[in-house]
Amino acid sequence: MFLTLDLNSEIPIYTQIRNQVVMAIAKQELKEGDFLPSVRQMAADLGVNLHTINKAYNILKQEGFLTVHRRKGVVINPTDKYKAEKEYYKNLKEQLEIITSEAVCRGLNSEEINKIIVDIIKDLNNNERGRENEC
């Protein structure tokens, strides 16, 4: 299982699970049609409450990343189910406004922030290529 939880973090466990699933999709560790463990299985694997997993899966479902089938289980959606749309851009801009404002207060400029983002995307892609080479 690719999830590691930080129990000392201020970030709630369900958010940590949500974030790590999204990061795994970005790295293509998880792709269309891949299965995630059932709520019960994931709760047992991670040693957390069923409600916590339910909450994480529900958020990911609302965000379009996965579908919970009663019989088949929890499946990653095709990419067109979570393609950026107007609402998402608004949301992204709001999140970046807060983070960028703090960075500007602390003396960073747009080149420095951009460099961090370029490096993150490079890492996501390397990870992807790394796994392709394994095949």
Place this chain on the structure above:
Amino acid sequence: MFLTLDLNSEIPIYTQIRNQVVMAIAKQELKEGDFLPSVRQMAADLGVNLHTINKAYNILKQEGFLTVHRRKGVVINPTDKYKAEKEYYKNLKEQLEIITSEAVCRGLNSEEINKIIVDIIKDLNNNERGRENEC
């Protein structure tokens, strides 16, 4: 008062207050030595609980943005008190990793994300210049 709260937002009120103070510093609407209302005054102005304001001010204090003087009141710190340091860069990278991963999943590339950030910084600066022209 420059704060507007969205009571329907999922973002807690104390976080909204914290974010708006940071954005006001980024826009130089708030500068070193400027006073914020006392906890009691701010709570009355916004119609929220004293604890909510206390929580927002405590976070801003821990982040280095302000000092709460028992007599003088709540004062914005000089910029060197909140200049980016190692811990902040780590934190920033973690936040951007989550947001960038989601953006990549949703089909954005680094140029598009960078454009949003450049536009945000332009807006922050425009706001700053706008006020200078007023003087």
